[in-house]
Amino acid sequence: MKIDDTDRKILDCLAEDGRMSYVDIGKRLNLSRVSIRERVQQLVKNGVIEKFGVVINSELVGKTVSAFFEVECEPSALLSVARNLSKNQSVASCYQMTGPSMLHVHVLVEDFHQLENFTNKELYSMKGITSVNSHILLRRFKSRSGLKL
Numbered sequence: 001m002k003i004d005d006t007d008r009k010i011l012d013c014l015a016e017d018g019r020m021s022y023v024d025i026g027k028r029l030n031l032s033r034v035s036i037r038e039r040v041q042q043l044v045k046n047g048v049i050e051k052f053g054v055v056i057n058s059e060l061v062g063k064t065v066s067a068f069f070e071v072e073c074e075p076s077a078l079l080s081v082a083r084n085l086s087k088n089q090s091v092a093s094c095y096q097m098t099g100p101s102m103l104h105v106h107v108l109v110e111d112f113h114q115l116e117n118f119t120n121k122e123l124y125s126m127k128g129i130t131s132v133n134s135h136i137l138l139r140r141f142k143s144r145s146g147l148k149l
Helices: 005-016 022-029 033-045 075-087 112-123
Strands: 065-073 091-097 102-109 129-136
Touching (some): 005 022, 005 033, 022 033, 065 075, 075 102, 112 129
Antiparallel strands (some): 065 102, 091 102
16 A cells, blocks of 8 residues: 555644544544545555554552563574563553663553562563563653654
């Protein structure tokens, strides 16, 4: 699907506020509600918009510890480790990175005791993991919740 300038502007509106109505987007872009709805449906159908959601402030719901792990795996175990970690409720994101079978894992937990449990029970005991390096977030300056085009 080729994205035109109007689609980009619609995506920018939705990245700014995912609950923005088709009417409000239409007013910004001088288009009808129906035209906006059809374009958004096409963007969803073609996979440009993967899903609609909400961004929750993790600290305000009790997840006060944010940690990032660099997880090295045996090459043959990479996919299975990634799938297993992705199923864990504490894992906010899991990405394969460049490097020797490297996963980048972001974890959100309530306290350091839960972080210790996650590290010992989930990471250190999982077959296929060869090394783990951790970084604890001290302060967030910017967090991307939507792609600006």
